[in-house]
Amino acid sequence: MTAKLFPPEVLRGVEIAVASSRSEVLLGVREGVMRYFHQVLGRQVPVAVVPQRVDEVPHGLASSDEEMIERCDGRARELEDRLGDSYQFYLGVEEGLESVSRDGLPRHYVRTWAMLRGLGSCASGASGSYEIPPRLLDEGFHEPDGRRTLAGLRRQKGLVAALSGGVDSRRAAVATAVFNAIASLFFEFYSGHPRSAR
Numbered sequence: 001m002t003a004k005l006f007p008p009e010v011l012r013g014v015e016i017a018v019a020s021s022r023s024e025v026l027l028g029v030r031e032g033v034m035r036y037f038h039q040v041l042g043r044q045v046p047v048a049v050v051p052q053r054v055d056e057v058p059h060g061l062a063s064s065d066e067e068m069i070e071r072c073d074g075r076a077r078e079l080e081d082r083l084g085d086s087y088q089f090y091l092g093v094e095e096g097l098e099s100v101s102r103d104g105l106p107r108h109y110v111r112t113w114a115m116l117r118g119l120g121s122c123a124s125g126a127s128g129s130y131e132i133p134p135r136l137l138d139e140g141f142h143e144p145d146g147r148r149t150l151a152g153l154r155r156q157k158g159l160v161a162a163l164s165g166g167v168d169s170r171r172a173a174v175a176t177a178v179f180n181a182i183a184s185l186f187f188e189f190y191s192g193h194p195r196s197a198r
Contacts, residue, residue, distance in 0.1 A: 006041070006189045007119065010088065013046040016116075017087040019075035021051040025093050028174025032114075035175065036182045050087065052079050062096030065113065069094075069124055072115035080117050089118035091181075093174055098129070108132045110163065112170070114177035116185050125180025127173035130163040 018029050030049045037045045054075050062068040075092030083090070095112045109129040116123055 006186070010119075011041075011043070011045060013048070014089065015048045015050065015087045016089040016091050017050050017052045017079045017083055019052055019054040019079055019090075019092045021053065024169065024171040025174050026051055028171040029091060029093070029114075029178050031171070031175035032178025033182060035179050036186070040183065052083070054078055062094055063099065064096070065098050065111070065126070068096040068098075068111070068113040069115065071096075072113050072124060073117075073122070076115045076117045076122070087118075089116055091116050091178070093177065095170065095173070097132070112173040112177045114174065114181045116178070116181040119185065119189075121185060121188070123181050123184035125177045125182070125184055127176040127180075130168075132163065 014033055016029060016033065018026060020026065026049050030047055033047045033049075034044070037043055037047075062071055071094045072092035075094075076090045077092075079087075079090040079092075092115045093112065095110065098109045098111055099106050100109070101107070109131050111129045112127040114125050116125075
């Protein structure tokens with residue numbers, strides 16, 4: 001049994017404005033939301049994912065979790081300010097690098113963050129991380145179209161796909177980040193056991 005009442009308007013259907021027009025991002029958002037309702041609440045809910053244009057300055061990959069979260073929040077907040085009550089939720093997604101010092105040497109990890117705004121609140125979530133081998137970093141960066149990418153990975157479908165041998169993808173990373181964000185946002189409404197809110 002749930003501890004709090006889940007918002008009925010959300011159970012009738014979810015509309016999310018996403019600060020992106022990239023298909024792998026939009027499909028990942030849809031996957032993450034549908035997975036939450038199916039696996040946690042044990043029900044299907046119609047999900048509309050609506051791409052939105054945002055002014056993007058080509059500044060490459062974010063270089064810390066903090067920067068990724070700030071960029072996500074900035075994009076989600078921009079949509080919320082511009083579109084008002086047109087949608088239930090507003091979402092920003094960002095992929096970037098986090099550097100951690102270990103044994104006196106920097107280690108670099110790629111991760112995807114999502115920030116979800118709605119229901120008078122906001123929450124963020126992240127995907128898992130992949131460590132970038134030092135050899136790839138030593139080979140330097142290329143800047144096609146103003147975006148920073150690792151050398152040797154331009155033909156791959158993103159860092160996540162390259163580092164996982166094609167098993168994982170940017171879409172899957174976005175889905176995981178969105179699932180974690182929506183679970184955090186909805187926790188105040190739902191704190192029961194999985195599939196108990198039918």
